[in-house]
Every structure is written in structure tokens, then in C-alpha cells.
Amino acid sequence: MGIAIHGAHKAYRSRRKQPIAALTEVDLHVARGELMVVVGPSGSGKSTLLRATAGLEALDAGRIEIGGRDVTTAAPGDRDISLVFQDYALFPHLTVAENIAFGQRARGVPKTQITTDVAQAATMLGLTAALARYPRELSGGERQRVALARAMIRRPKAFLLDEPLASLDPDLRLRTRAEIRELQRRLGVSMLYVTHDQTEALALGDRIAVVRAGRIEQVGTPDELYSRPSTAFIARFIGTLPMNLLPPEALGRENGPVTGIRPERTHLAHAGHGHLTGRIAAVEPSGEETVLHVVCPDTTRILVRVPSSDGVPRPGSETGITWSNADEHHFASAEGPRTA
Amino acid sequence: MNEQHCQPTRPTPHRRWDRARTPSLRHRPTALALPWLAATALLVGIPLIGSAWLAFTDYYGFGAPSFTGLDNWHRLATDETFWHSLANSAKIAAIAIPLRTALAIGCALLLHRRSSMNSAARTAVFLPSIIPDAAWALLWLWLLNPLYGPLPLTLEAFGLPSPGWFTDPAAAQGGLALVASLQMGEGFLVALAARRLLPGSLHEAAAMEGAGRIFTFRRITLPLMAPILTLLALRDVVLLLHTTFIPALLITAGEPHSATLVAPLYVYRRAFLYGELGYASTLSITLLITAAAVAAAQLIVLHRTRLLELL
Numbered sequence: 001m002g003i004a005i006h007g008a009h010k011a012y013r014s015r016r017k018q019p020i021a022a023l024t025e026v027d028l029h030v031a032r033g034e035l036m037v038v039v040g041p042s043g044s045g046k047s048t049l050l051r052a053t054a055g056l057e058a059l060d061a062g063r064i065e066i067g068g069r070d071v072t073t074a075a076p077g078d079r080d081i082s083l084v085f086q087d088y089a090l091f092p093h094l095t096v097a098e099n100i101a102f103g104q105r106a107r108g109v110p111k112t113q114i115t116t117d118v119a120q121a122a123t124m125l126g127l128t129a130a131l132a133r134y135p136r137e138l139s140g141g142e143r144q145r146v147a148l149a150r151a152m153i154r155r156p157k158a159f160l161l162d163e164p165l166a167s168l169d170p171d172l173r174l175r176t177r178a179e180i181r182e183l184q185r186r187l188g189v190s191m192l193y194v195t196h197d198q199t200e201a202l203a204l205g206d207r208i209a210v211v212r213a214g215r216i217e218q219v220g221t222p223d224e225l226y227s228r229p230s231t232a233f234i235a236r237f238i239g240t241l242p243m244n245l246l247p248p249e250a251l252g253r254e255n256g257p258v259t260g261i262r263p264e265r266t267h268l269a270h271a272g273h274g275h276l277t278g279r280i281a282a283v284e285p286s287g288e289e290t291v292l293h294v295v296c297p298d299t300t301r302i303l304v305r306v307p308s309s310d311g312v313p314r315p316g317s318e319t320g321i322t323w324s325n326a327d328e329h330h331f332a333s334a335e336g337p338r339t340a
Numbered sequence: 341m342n343e344q345h346c347q348p349t350r351p352t353p354h355r356r357w358d359r360a361r362t363p364s365l366r367h368r369p370t371a372l373a374l375p376w377l378a379a380t381a382l383l384v385g386i387p388l389i390g391s392a393w394l395a396f397t398d399y400y401g402f403g404a405p406s407f408t409g410l411d412n413w414h415r416l417a418t419d420e421t422f423w424h425s426l427a428n429s430a431k432i433a434a435i436a437i438p439l440r441t442a443l444a445i446g447c448a449l450l451l452h453r454r455s456s457m458n459s460a461a462r463t464a465v466f467l468p469s470i471i472p473d474a475a476w477a478l479l480w481l482w483l484l485n486p487l488y489g490p491l492p493l494t495l496e497a498f499g500l501p502s503p504g505w506f507t508d509p510a511a512a513q514g515g516l517a518l519v520a521s522l523q524m525g526e527g528f529l530v531a532l533a534a535r536r537l538l539p540g541s542l543h544e545a546a547a548m549e550g551a552g553r554i555f556t557f558r559r560i561t562l563p564l565m566a567p568i569l570t571l572l573a574l575r576d577v578v579l580l581l582h583t584t585f586i587p588a589l590l591i592t593a594g595e596p597h598s599a600t601l602v603a604p605l606y607v608y609r610r611a612f613l614y615g616e617l618g619y620a621s622t623l624s625i626t627l628l629i630t631a632a633a634v635a636a637a638q639l640i641v642l643h644r645t646r647l648l649e650l651l
Contacts, residue, residue: 091545
């Protein structure tokens with residue numbers, strides 16, 4: 001067992017002494033060697049979940065196990081886990097080597113052992129040449145790797161990462177993402193990875209937990225989340241483009257469920273044909289594909305993604321939209337649970 | 341800590357119109373400091389120059405100063421009382437500076453978290469620094485009084501000997517250092533601000549790595565606050581050459597056995613008890629040079645150890 005969180009509950013008090021629930025009845029199980037991504041909008045409670053797992057914040061109720069051991073009341077340093085902070089939290093007055101060795105020194109590991117461990121961690125992360133330098137002399141990517149090296153040197157049972165790519169350039173982000181994945185596989189440890197970026201979640205996670213307003217809405221593989229989102233919120237949140245959610249009226253029905261259709265599963269048809277007809281409000285080419293914003297007569301907006309090679313229609317023109325009924329999702333409401 | 345270097349905005353020549361619109365003061369911080377600099381020149385600079393001139397004269401407050409060349413300086417070289425008073429000042433500073441710094445950082449670390457209890461305690465720590473120095477000194481005259489002072493009485497109640505604040509030379513120096521040390525409110529505020537500036541994630545990272553409180557203090561908190569604490573200690577050297585004057589005058593009057601005859605008290609006596617304003621100026625200038633030399637030496641050490649780079 002990697003990490004098991006049972007019935008975690010945490011509330012903060014606002015200035016008016018009103019309790020604000022940060023976590024409500026959260027259950028999450030990260031298997032040994034699994035990379036679990038916790039994703040959600042900012043303020044959803046994902047950071048609180050991570051910090052509670054790390055022991056930096058106490059839960060009001062619930063239980064946390066790491067490696068099969070109950071650590072609910074254990075100090076952060078006694079949980080056999082490492083945390084990589086969003087700002088890396090490198091000690092500015094210590095060299096890279098001293099930063100990496102910090103935990104080992106605090107625990108009184110013999111010096112010769114520390115030297116070996118630091119050298120090994122540095123080799124693994126390509127930091128050997130930087131060992132004598134100070135954090136301020138490093139690039140963003142190097143700082144990130146020092147934080148990872150400091151986290152892995154004592155071979156913890158689990159890794160926690162808090163938005164580790166947030167302060168990196170986009171191209172570096174892509175590379176570091178792959179490096180983190182590779183490192184996790186090589187070490188075979190459980191990893192709990194928090195991000196607000198669903199692309200990162202889909203790319204990295206063995207499984208993904210979507211958090212919203214302090215609750216876990218769905219836990220599943222990237223494919224499950226994409227093809228069978230359990231709520232309309234997830235349908236909009238997961239995917240490069242949010243899923244189109246159509247109220248029954250938009251499809252000419254009196255009542256019924258909200259229909260969801262992914263922009264990439266829609267096709268253009270002649271005006272007056274297909275499921276819907278609307279006016280093209282905007283055209284966004286993005287290389288191979290083009291995204292069209294179509295506004296229906298009842299003001300419902302629909303995103304349509306079509307191959308650019310099909311010939312891109314002009315903004316302002318009328319078009320029909322069609323899709324296969326098998327690709328439809330149905331939800332009780334625009335935020336609500338899946339019905340079929 | 342020093343990753344964000346702000347680039348000052350420099351007005352470029354082709355944006356001259358910009359300057360016409362915005363007040364030029366915005367681009368010239370020195371202009372803003374001018375009133376202060378003018379007052380300093382007037383109230384400190386000119387008297388200082390006058391004092392430097394008087395240091396080479398005989399002057400008793402009446403008539404004109406008469407130039408005596410290096411006579412005052414020859415007298416200074418053999419004035420054992422002055423060197424004794426300077427040694428007293430140094431001894432008191434040697435006790436008070438570490439004590440003040442330790443108290444300031446200790447209180448800052450104990451009280452930096454936000455809570456109403458801490459808030460009240462912070463006020464209490466700062467309070468002695470806003471009490472007028474004379475009132476503070478007279479308060480201690482009562483506190484330390486061997487016959488009815490609360491401090492000796494308390495010690496007596498526990499069967500402990502009173503150190504003889506007014507009778508034993510070393511105890512008197514220690515007492516003065518204590519009086520000066522508890523007025524460390526400003527240092528406390530600076531230490532408090534320095535502690536609050538440390539990113540919270542550093543201490544959390546230390547906790548994650550299993551560092552205990554003492555290890556974290558030694559390896560993280562203290563080194564990161566060291567530059568500011570060093571500056572505080574540096575300032576205290578200059579400060580303590582002066583602030584011991586009032587308690588030495590009001591509590592111990594320089595006694596016992598001249599143990600608390602601190603340098604500024606001796607200068608004061610030369611000037612206003614014996615009316616030797618010329619020679620007192622010589623002593624003042626010597627004190628100023630001493631303070632400047634000590635401060636310069638500390639700055640050199642600071643730059644050598646590169647402590648300031650961490651700021």
C-alpha cells in the first residue's frame with residue numbers, strides 16, 4: 001500500500017468565524033508505485049489534501065496511512081514521505097550538495113554515507129556539476145531538480161509534489177514532466193502529484209483524482225475521465241477543449257438531461273441539416289485543426305473542432321452541426337452527475 | 341532570498357516630455373532626502389566641525405577659545421581616567437551587545453506567530469524602549485535598591501545572595517548592561533520583521549526532512565537571520581557608547597570604584613562639572629573616532645565573510 005486517506009475532513013474558519021470546508025469526506029488510495037494526480041481548480045482543496053498528507057496541516061477528522069502505517073498524528077519528518085514544494089523551498093544559504101544532504105544530516109546519517117547518497121542522487125538528476133553552487137546561481141529547471149534530489153535521497157515510501165512545474169517555462173515544463181515520470185518509474189515509489197492543469201494530469205497520471213469544492217468528484221484513469229466523466233463539471237474540466245453541454249431546449253426538447261458532446265466528436269453539415277444549426281461566431285486555426293465557435297439561435301455556444309484540411313468556413317456563415325449519438329453524454333444538470 | 345533584483349527605472353533621453361509631466365523628485369531620491377540632510381548638516385555637521393576645532397583649544401565657556409595645538413591630545417594620551425572609562429564602556433558593551441541581540445532574536449522567535457497573546461507580549465517587549473531613558477533609569481534605581489528594591493528582595497526570598505549592584509564593581513557593570521539590554525525594542529522589531537520575511541516553506545521543508553527544532557534553528561533560522569542580526573549588533577556598538585550615559589549618571593553616578601564611569605559620563609563631567617569644554621571636545625572626537633573605527637572593522641569583517649550578500 002502506498003498512501004491511503006480515509007474520510008479526511010478539514011475546515012478553516014473565515015474572518016467571520018464561519019467554518020469553510022476545505023476537505024469533505026475525502027477518500028483516496030494511491031497504490032504502491034502508482035502516480036496519482038490530484039487535479040482541480042484553485043481553491044478546490046487539493047493543496048490542503050497534499051499538506052495534510054505531508055503532516056503540515058492537521059485534519060479535523062479522518063485517517064492517513066503511508067506504507068500501511070497510520071501516520072495521522074505523526075510529525076512531517078516521521079511519515080517517510082518527501083514533499084517537493086511549488087517554490088522548491090531550497091535553502092538559499094546552503095550549496096546544492098548541502099541542500100540535498102539536509103535531511104540526512106538532520107537525521108544524523110554518517111558523513112561517508114551522506115557523501116555517497118548525495119553523489120548518487122546528483123548523478124541521477126544530472127546535478128553533479130552544480131553541487132558546489134548556491135540555489136541563486138541555478139536556472140529554474142536546475143532548482144527543480146535539486147528539490148527532487150533532496151526529496152529522493154532518503155528513498156521515502158511516497159513522494160508528494162505540489163504544482164512542481166508551475167514556475168517553469170513551457171518548453172522546460174514538457175521536459176521536466178517526462179523526467180518526473182521517468183524518475184517515479186525508476187524509483188518505483190508512490191507519488192501524489194497536485195496540479196491545476198488538466199493537460200499535465202492527463203499526461204502524467206496513472207490515475208487522476210478530480211477535486212472540486214473539497215470533494216473528490218471522480219477517480220479514474222485518464223481514459224476513464226475523458227470518455228466517461230462522472231459529472232458535467234469533469235466533462236468541462238478534462239480535455240483540451242471543454243465538452244459542449246447542451247440544455248434540452250437547445251435540441252428542441254421540453255425537458256430531459258443535459259447533453260454533452262466533445263468538440264472533437266462533432267462534424268460540420270449543411271445549414272439546416274444535422275442536430276443543430278447556428279452561425280459561426282469565431283474561427284481559431286491551430287495548425288492541423290481548427291476550432292469554430294458556433295452560436296445557435298437560442299444563444300447556446302458550441303465548440304466544433306474540425307480538420308483544417310476540410311476547408312475552413314467563414315465567420316458569420318450558417319452551418320449545421322452533427323455527431324454520432326453514441327458519442328453523446330448525458331448529465332442531470334449543467335454541473336450535475338452523469339445519467340447515462 | 342535575493343532572487344528578485346529590481347531594476348531601477350532610468351529616464352531615457354528621448355522621453356524628456358515624461359520628465360516634464362512627472363515631478364523630478366520621483367527620479368531623484370536624494371532630492372527627497374535633502375531636508376533631512378540639510379537639518380543634519382545644520383544640527384550635527386556644524387557642531388561637529390566646531391567641536392573638532394575646540395579639540396585643539398582651551399575653552400571654558402567664557403571668552404574666546406585659545407588655540408593650544410596638540411596640548412589636549414598629549415593630555416589625552418596620559419589621561420588614565422579616560423582610558424579607564426573607555427574600558428568600562430567596552431566591558432558593559434561586551435555584556436550588553438550579545439545579551440541585547442540574544443534577547444531580540446529570542447523574543448522575535450518566541451512571539452513571531454500571530455495571536456492575541458503574542459500581540460500583547462510583543463507590546464510588553466517593546467514598551468521599555470518607549471519609556472524615556474531617565475524614567476527607565478530611575479525605575480531601575482528603585483528595582484535594584486539593596487534595601488527595598490524588588491529584585492534584591494526577591495533574590496533574598498529565595499535565599500539567594502544579592503550581587504550587590506551598587507557596591508560590587510563587576511555587579512554594577514552587569515547591572516548597567518542589564519538596564520541597557522532590556523531596552524532592545526527596536527532590535528526586537530527588526531528581528532521580528534526579519535523572521536517574518538523568511539518564506540514559510542523553508543521551515544516546512546526542514547520539518548519534512550525531519551529536522552528538529554534546534555537543528556532547524558542552527559542550520560536555517562539563524563544563518564538566514566545572521567546578516568540582519570549582525571547589522572543590529574553593529575549598530576549596538578555605536579549605540580552603547582552613548583546610551584549607558586543616563587543610567588550611569590542616574591543610577592550609579594559612576595560608582596562603585598569608578599566601575600560605571602563610562603566614557604560619555606566622563607566627557608560630560610569634564611565639560612560641565614569642570615567646564616573644560618576644549619578638552620571635553622578632544623574626548624568627544626576620540627569617542628567618535630573609536631566608534632567609527634569599531635564599526636568600520638565590523639563592516640570589513642562582514643564583507644570578508646560575505647554575510648551581507650544573503651540580505
